[in-house]
Amino acid sequence: MQIRSMHFKGRASAAAADRVLQGKLATAKGLFVDGRRRAVAEIDLEATREASQAIRNRAVAHLDLWLERFEQEATRRGGQVLWARDGAEICRLVTDIARRHGVKKAIKSKSMLSEEAGLNAALEAAGVQPVETDLGEYILQINDNEPPSHIIAPVIHKTKEEVADLFARVHQKPRKTEIGEMTREAREMLRTHFLSADMGISGGNFLVAETGSVALVTNEGNGRMVTTLPRVHVVITGVEKVVPTLEDLATLMRILPRSATGQSISNYFSVLTGVKRPEDTDGPEHLYFILVDNGRVDLLGSDFQDMLRCIRCAACMNHCPVYQTIGGHAYGWVYPGPMGSVLTPLFVGIENALDLPHAATMCNQCGVVCPVKIPLPDLMRKLREQQVERRLRPWGERAALKLWAWLARHPSLYAFAAKFGVRYLNWLAEGGDRIRVMGVAPSWTAGRDFPTPEGRTFRELYKTRRNE
Amino acid sequence: MRVGLFVTCLVDLMRPRIGFAALRLLEAAGCEVVVPTSQTCCGQPAYNAGDRRGARLLAEKLIVEFEGCDHVVAPSGSCAGMIRAHYPNLFSDDPAWCERAAALGTRTHELSDFLTTVVKLDKAPGDFIGTVTYHDVCSGLRELGVKAQPRALLAKMPGVRLVEMEGAEECCGFGGTFAVKFGDISARLAEKKCENVRTSGADAVVLGDLGCMLNIEGKLRRMGDEKTRVLHIAEILVGGAERGS
Numbered sequence A: 001m002q003i004r005s006m007h008f009k010g011r012a013s014a015a016a017a018d019r020v021l022q023g024k025l026a027t028a029k030g031l032f033v034d035g036r037r038r039a040v041a042e043i044d045l046e047a048t049r050e051a052s053q054a055i056r057n058r059a060v061a062h063l064d065l066w067l068e069r070f071e072q073e074a075t076r077r078g079g080q081v082l083w084a085r086d087g088a089e090i091c092r093l094v095t096d097i098a099r100r101h102g103v104k105k106a107i108k109s110k111s112m113l114s115e116e117a118g119l120n121a122a123l124e125a126a127g128v129q130p131v132e133t134d135l136g137e138y139i140l141q142i143n144d145n146e147p148p149s150h151i152i153a154p155v156i157h158k159t160k161e162e163v164a165d166l167f168a169r170v171h172q173k174p175r176k177t178e179i180g181e182m183t184r185e186a187r188e189m190l191r192t193h194f195l196s197a198d199m200g201i202s203g204g205n206f207l208v209a210e211t212g213s214v215a216l217v218t219n220e221g222n223g224r225m226v227t228t229l230p231r232v233h234v235v236i237t238g239v240e241k242v243v244p245t246l247e248d249l250a251t252l253m254r255i256l257p258r259s260a261t262g263q264s265i266s267n268y269f270s271v272l273t274g275v276k277r278p279e280d281t282d283g284p285e286h287l288y289f290i291l292v293d294n295g296r297v298d299l300l301g302s303d304f305q306d307m308l309r310c311i312r313c314a315a316c317m318n319h320c321p322v323y324q325t326i327g328g329h330a331y332g333w334v335y336p337g338p339m340g341s342v343l344t345p346l347f348v349g350i351e352n353a354l355d356l357p358h359a360a361t362m363c364n365q366c367g368v369v370c371p372v373k374i375p376l377p378d379l380m381r382k383l384r385e386q387q388v389e390r391r392l393r394p395w396g397e398r399a400a401l402k403l404w405a406w407l408a409r410h411p412s413l414y415a416f417a418a419k420f421g422v423r424y425l426n427w428l429a430e431g432g433d434r435i436r437v438m439g440v441a442p443s444w445t446a447g448r449d450f451p452t453p454e455g456r457t458f459r460e461l462y463k464t465r466r467n468e
Numbered sequence B: 001m002r003v004g005l006f007v008t009c010l011v012d013l014m015r016p017r018i019g020f021a022a023l024r025l026l027e028a029a030g031c032e033v034v035v036p037t038s039q040t041c042c043g044q045p046a047y048n049a050g051d052r053r054g055a056r057l058l059a060e061k062l063i064v065e066f067e068g069c070d071h072v073v074a075p076s077g078s079c080a081g082m083i084r085a086h087y088p089n090l091f092s093d094d095p096a097w098c099e100r101a102a103a104l105g106t107r108t109h110e111l112s113d114f115l116t117t118v119v120k121l122d123k124a125p126g127d128f129i130g131t132v133t134y135h136d137v138c139s140g141l142r143e144l145g146v147k148a149q150p151r152a153l154l155a156k157m158p159g160v161r162l163v164e165m166e167g168a169e170e171c172c173g174f175g176g177t178f179a180v181k182f183g184d185i186s187a188r189l190a191e192k193k194c195e196n197v198r199t200s201g202a203d204a205v206v207l208g209d210l211g212c213m214l215n216i217e218g219k220l221r222r223m224g225d226e227k228t229r230v231l232h233i234a235e236i237l238v239g240g241a242e243r244g245s
């Protein structure tokens, strides 16, 4: 996917002024935030978070061992495990597989790795027709390959009406506005693809090392068709998705759907193991796992290893005040919200996403809802530190900070500057209780007033009072 | 009990009366209050800007200034949180300083937390009359667990009626330099907060962090609300809630 994260500021500003978008995001927030609150009340949340964090830490700490075990077990059951260093390698491997099996059409269920790699374009270039079958992804695909704005609800930025218009235009059918009818129409369009595809491409929520299985969490049932109907099934997922045992998987499944959509369990949950055996009624004849690095391995042993625990539940963005205001597109790449503000710079280069780690109020709402306890604000701060160390911050900001920090270490000069600053602000307020336009921080006063200081600093008043 | 009052840089600049209110409350609770005059800032702006070195120098300065106190109290959730939750991490590569930071951290409190859990203030000197709503500031709430404490203090005031607003725990959008770096997102968040404050029907919104107060007051006034007051918990507890008093 093209990286547009350097344009965050402009796109975020536009989104912040978009009341229609915020209306849609507010609906989604209601759904996800309230849903999660109800669902996590059913379990011992803190104990489950602790256990989930420990499981993911155990997996990540010995990633090589678990991946080797996974490879052995998956291979033993007829699967083939391939490794991709980056997006280009994903594309090459998938198109090779398609060629080997004479694939003309590939049906896909949701895979963020496929977004990272820009796989659809590569497939098309290789003469394979990719068809997204997750309803949201399908909508985006038929809308000229629009990028997703959320990792589990990719079309959250669209209203029903917009989708109705799109369907009418693309499907060439009478416009429908009832959701049931609309999904039925999409299903009819997709059915022929399901039956005629030669290859299914899916992501994977987890890989289970002890059985060589991939676990899929879905709500629409398309995942089942994609993974069982075609002759060839390709799973594309990040190397960090491995967990040691089925029992670990069971624990994580107590918290993933609850954190993600507020469901005790998703509508569909599949654990897929091996190729079709003679006694099986369905399943793929050929099963490939493409396990992807694309920046993940570098995080091992770094300040950012915690991020590898992420189970892509989206709770952090659902609860993020900034995401709720600007939506996902402004973030400019595959992953939005707090997890995206950490992952995007790490995956595409810190210098290519300078704003993202700063686009947070550090309210830590994300950190307290994250099911695997990733300290997202701390990681954003570490990215800010790296920007400072690499001198990637604007000159003016660096100078202002330096001056301020120097003053703050010299109390008498600081007191003098504070006295002067307060007098200056009072002068700006022209005797009133607010400043309407503040030259030193115009972006503050563009959207709100700045209250006037009382008049004298605490230290001045304290001194006089003590001398009285 | 010797209590060091960390006034915080914003209170020093913008609202000295909050500092004096805190001072009065601590004295009312029987504390011997010291106000180190060389104090400036806890280093939070540098820390959140990614300037670890600058933050560390200021942290060292503050630790030296307050180490002699039994407790440190700040009328701010984020400054108390900075000292308590983040200072040790600033010295992660220096065991001696790390220990000093951690030792001071455990003795550092946000004002309402200190008044409730440490000195167990049983009567607030103020006599404020009116309906108020409490905004939970992010660092106070999520770093220090400040939630019940200010409400317990307000409950001790016979004239105060507390109404909870929708989304009391949601960020007001201040976020330090975020308010300037992303002014439009910040102002939009402040607007949502102010709408919730207004819908609650309260005469005043009460909170415990000056940055958030400036943000909320600035937005309320820009929205044309001249009436809803924005008060620090310390102001309401001492009753000196009128402007300039």
Ligand code: SF4
Pocket: A309, A310, A311, A312, A313, A314, A315, A316, A317, A339, A366, A369, A370, A371, A372, A373, A374
């Ligand atoms: S960072 Fe945490 S909350 Fe966000 S998607 Fe990952 S697991 Fe979920």
